[in-house]
Amino acid sequence: MKRIYLSPPDVGPLERGLLLDAFDSNWLAPQGPHVEAFEREFADVVGVPHAVALSSGTGALHLALLALDVGSGDDVLTSTLTFAATANAIAYVGARPAFIDVSRDTWTMDVDLLEAELDARLRHGRMPAAVIPVDLYGQCCDYDRLLAVCGRYGVPVIEDAAEALGASCGKRAAGAFGRCAAFSFNGNKIITTSGGGMLVSQSRALVERARHLSTQAREPAPHYEHAEIGFNYRMSNLLAAVGRGQLKTLPQKIERRRAVRRAYEEALGRHAGIHFLPEAGYGQSNAWLTCLTVDPDEFGATREDIRLHLESKNIESRPVWKPMHLQPVFRRCAVRGGAVAAQLFENGLCLPSGSGMSSADQARVIAAIEEVALGAGGRMLERIARV
Numbered sequence: 001m002k003r004i005y006l007s008p009p010d011v012g013p014l015e016r017g018l019l020l021d022a023f024d025s026n027w028l029a030p031q032g033p034h035v036e037a038f039e040r041e042f043a044d045v046v047g048v049p050h051a052v053a054l055s056s057g058t059g060a061l062h063l064a065l066l067a068l069d070v071g072s073g074d075d076v077l078t079s080t081l082t083f084a085a086t087a088n089a090i091a092y093v094g095a096r097p098a099f100i101d102v103s104r105d106t107w108t109m110d111v112d113l114l115e116a117e118l119d120a121r122l123r124h125g126r127m128p129a130a131v132i133p134v135d136l137y138g139q140c141c142d143y144d145r146l147l148a149v150c151g152r153y154g155v156p157v158i159e160d161a162a163e164a165l166g167a168s169c170g171k172r173a174a175g176a177f178g179r180c181a182a183f184s185f186n187g188n189k190i191i192t193t194s195g196g197g198m199l200v201s202q203s204r205a206l207v208e209r210a211r212h213l214s215t216q217a218r219e220p221a222p223h224y225e226h227a228e229i230g231f232n233y234r235m236s237n238l239l240a241a242v243g244r245g246q247l248k249t250l251p252q253k254i255e256r257r258r259a260v261r262r263a264y265e266e267a268l269g270r271h272a273g274i275h276f277l278p279e280a281g282y283g284q285s286n287a288w289l290t291c292l293t294v295d296p297d298e299f300g301a302t303r304e305d306i307r308l309h310l311e312s313k314n315i316e317s318r319p320v321w322k323p324m325h326l327q328p329v330f331r332r333c334a335v336r337g338g339a340v341a342a343q344l345f346e347n348g349l350c351l352p353s354g355s356g357m358s359s360a361d362q363a364r365v366i367a368a369i370e371e372v373a374l375g376a377g378g379r380m381l382e383r384i385a386r387v
Contacts (some may be wrong), residue, residue, distance in 0.1 A: 004315045006187040015245035017384035022241035032237030044176040052206035053235035057162040057184025057197035061089035062211040064158045074129035079109045080323040081341040082134040099325045101337025106280045108141040109133045117336045118153045133162035143169045143177045165253045169283040191246035193239040197203030217277045253355040257287040267366045273298030293347040300376025321346030
């Protein structure tokens with residue numbers, strides 16, 4: 001039986017044609033017409049004027065911090081429920097990550113806890129150099145509240161929109177908030193360039209600073225002149241061509257992923273103890289991954305029981321991100337709260353959600369989870385009978 005993956009690439013003849021165009025043009029290096037076109041087209045989709053295409057979303061976060069002069073000895077606040085790249089980028093510049101718990105209602109940064117942390121730091125004279133909120137699993141943070149809080153304390157915001165292309169908060173798209181925003185085009189994201197990222201901003205100066213650093217900080221001279229340390233972070237023309245094709249079908253990809261989520265909710269939401277990541281009322285998610293939590297007392301089985309049964313059926317699923325404050329490498333970092341994120345990790349599961357997923361494959365996933373539910377129901381009846 002074929003394997004069902006969590007979020008495989010969804011590509012077609014459009015991407016193939018653009019890739020071959022780049023290949024035939026002999027523009028294979030990290031520059032070229034497809035890179036420039038991808039930057040313009042991507043910026044238009046997000047609704048910002050400036051973008052620079054990079055080799056990864058992690059690189060975008062790294063350059064964003066450097067462009068805002070965050071460095072050694074600084075503190076940066078970020079969500080504890082995220083992929084390690086968010087915190088790693090903070091460490092790259094010599095700064096210290098400090099973690100904020102998430103809201104149970106949105107799984108994104110708890111703005112009340114953020115405000116409490118900023119207030120405490122103001123009183124102790126230890127303000128952070130930046131805040132990096134994370135748009136989790138395709139859902140934007142509550143930016144109306146978050147930006148207002150950070151604005152009162154004078155702390156710049158870098159939006160980690162790696163998972164949220166096409167999502168929105170109010171009338172604005174993910175990536176249009178804060179001083180700048182980072183996106184990822186990893187192979188499992190809603191659009192992919194196999195590997196890649198983008199940094200976007202309202203500020204031309206910020207993007208041009210990042211662009212300069214991304215090309216080994218080479219100075220404009222006929223020879224190779226370098227006045228500072230740079231990085232090899234530019235996207236290739238080949239990958240940008242793939243990205244342009246992917247971007248053209250973004251609305252259809254979002255529509256399909258939202259349909260996948262609705263089908264899961266309709267089929268599995270009737271089971272006691274199964275709860276899905278809520279969609280915030282202030283915006284629209286791109287439904288990158290459909291995530292649920294399992295209350296083992298109500299459902300009769302654990303998240304891990306479901307995951308292992310799916311794996312036995314050759315179906316990939318994955319626990320929700322392990323919070324950063326529970327990761328061994330960040331165990332000494334400060335954290336405010338953390339219990340909500342820890343519980344989501346303990347009970348949360350990401351289901352196969354690709355935009356290319358067939359109805360038959362989704363039916364396989366649902367049937368496998370129903371088998372766990374049936375077994376759990378039988379075990380609960382046995383326990384009641386024994387009592």
